[in-house]
Amino acid sequence: MATEKLLKLSQVAIIKQDSDDSYLGKHATADAAAKLSSDAGSATQPVYFDNGVPVATTYSLAKSVPADAEFTDTTYSDVTADETGAADSGLMTSADKYKLDGVTAGAQPNVIESVKVNGTALAPENKAVDVLIAEGSVDKAISVNGSPVAVHGLGSASTEDVAASIADGGTGLATSDQVYDHVASAIATAIATTYKPAGSIAPASVAAALLIAANEGKVYNLSGALTIDATTAALFIDGTAGESFPEGTNIVVVDDEGSYKFDVLAGFVDLSPYLLAADVTYATDAEVRAALGQSGE
Secondary structure, three states: OOOOOOOOHHHOOOOOOOOOOOOOOOOOOHHHHHHOOOOOOOOOOOEEEEOOEEEEOOOOOOOOOOOOOOOOOOOOOEOEEOOOOOEEOOEOOHHHHHHHHOOOOOOOOOOOOOEEEOOEEEOOEOOEOOOOEEEOOOOOEEEEOOEEEEOOOOOOOOHHHHHHHHHOOOOOOOOHHHHHHHHHHHHHHHOOOOOEEEEEEOHHHOOHHHOOHHHOOEEEEEOOOEEOOOOHHHHEOOOOOOOEEOOOOEEEEEEEOOEEEEEEEEOOOOOOOOOOHHHOOOOOHHHHHHHOOOOOO
């Protein structure tokens, strides 16, 4: 069995000693020991050993680092994104920063900020806008926030008709009968002032009783000659007392600036005093010369 020997510390010799005694040990020289007595570095300035002597580094452990120091091998470019929304990580550009600074705090994209009805802005209440639609105060209209809005297609239906239709579960639109009545009324109004034959009338029946709105445009044919006097002259446009109109004259009821009068259109012209061409007998040349007192051929 091998015998183990314990050595005292005083018996430990220098394991390796060069000629310059640069290594410390039991027999180290004073010069070697002096190297460890040099001051270098500080609490924030690291040191390294140069030939056994501590030397301070050229940088500190504070914020000062070498200009060419590398902490990572990752580099970054501007962030990019495509139309699908996919994006690659990167740095924010100056344009992105400018746009971001222009966004109002709390702003939300694609959110309606105001509601108007016929150009009038409605005030939101508890983040909601109430558009009030009700029965209109005039015919063929509904009320939107107190203002009447015309509704086309109601025909001649009144507000009451529409309200009654809705109350009965209907649509509030005009019925076919209401449309027919509306069209018939429009046609009647359009042709009210056109001339309409009203038949023959006796001169004695030409009176103020005929001068009413219902008779406007009616054309009467006189069944006999009519002579107007000072009283009846007022019933005619430009009427003159003593003026006569022969049988067959046409007179029409017209609106003369708010009052109705008779207007003479036409009548028969008596041509009996004139000779007809068929009744003319032409003189011969001899008769003409004889009448002129001439003789011979």
